[in-house]
Amino acid sequence: MATSADATISVRIMVDEQKNRVICAEAGNDFVDALFSFLTLPMGTIIRLLRDLRQQSTLPAADLGCLSNLYRSVETLGSDHLWTDGCKVMLLRPRNPCENYCSLLKVNVDDTKPKYFICPEEYCLGKLSYYANGRCSCGKTTNRELSIDCGSSAGSRDGVFLWGPTAYIVHDDLKVTTRTPAAMLKLLSDLGITNINCIRERVLNVGLKKILILLERSLLSKTPLTDVFLTNERKLRVPPEDYQFVPCNILEVELLVWEILYLFILDISY
Numbered sequence: 001m002a003t004s005a006d007a008t009i010s011v012r013i014m015v016d017e018q019k020n021r022v023i024c025a026e027a028g029n030d031f032v033d034a035l036f037s038f039l040t041l042p043m044g045t046i047i048r049l050l051r052d053l054r055q056q057s058t059l060p061a062a063d064l065g066c067l068s069n070l071y072r073s074v075e076t077l078g079s080d081h082l083w084t085d086g087c088k089v090m091l092l093r094p095r096n097p098c099e100n101y102c103s104l105l106k107v108n109v110d111d112t113k114p115k116y117f118i119c120p121e122e123y124c125l126g127k128l129s130y131y132a133n134g135r136c137s138c139g140k141t142t143n144r145e146l147s148i149d150c151g152s153s154a155g156s157r158d159g160v161f162l163w164g165p166t167a168y169i170v171h172d173d174l175k176v177t178t179r180t181p182a183a184m185l186k187l188l189s190d191l192g193i194t195n196i197n198c199i200r201e202r203v204l205n206v207g208l209k210k211i212l213i214l215l216e217r218s219l220l221s222k223t224p225l226t227d228v229f230l231t232n233e234r235k236l237r238v239p240p241e242d243y244q245f246v247p248c249n250i251l252e253v254e255l256l257v258w259e260i261l262y263l264f265i266l267d268i269s270y
Helices: 029-040 043-055 067-076 085-092 181-190 208-220 224-229 250-269
Strands: 009-016 021-027 116-118 144-146 168-171 176-178 199-206
Touching: 009 029, 021 029, 021 181, 021 224, 029 168, 029 176, 029 208, 043 067, 043 085, 043 208, 067 085, 168 181, 199 208, 208 224
Parallel strands: none
Antiparallel strands: 009 021, 009 199, 021 168, 116 144, 168 176
């Protein structure tokens, strides 16, 4: 599973055009794995990634509350107030404990390059460090980079955190469930959708920028899918180059709903 800034993931969304909202997204392991990887990211990495995203595009600035102030405070703090220069790197670019697995994601938002450092003394038994210029137990600086091959068995599975070729439903609030007739019916019922003529289906190619903006909206909004994917209906400015909309014929939606009802009745009968 190659990681590339140009990689995209195909996602199918159902849109309630009457209320301008995303009902849900139907996706496989690649997309849901990318969403689940948000839980592995250190807070310092999240702040850095979202700030870099805003600086490299025309997107409006969005601070993560007072945490952004903490990040800027560490940036401007002089080295004479820290134990080592490595302490600043540790706070501003913290390492992901699951970085070995996240490197196998089709779209990996964390751009941190895994590096390892040890004491320059050949016979020193000090511990391995994730950061350069740390303090070894012998008192010297850990500035010798060590080459380590951290392979993972995750690449042999059909997914990274997930296993097996399963279809998932991602709700507008990022709740994730397996795609079953009962789950689809409950979702439509919970949203109060009774008129299927207002439902449209769209296929999107989601890239790195969209995943990063989803990360941001997941921290700031209760409707991140709607905020990110319905760019024309909402005023959030999102670059359109990562996706394309493919409207679905209403007959296909009707057939889908009837298929769900039929399968649901079969489940009850058995």
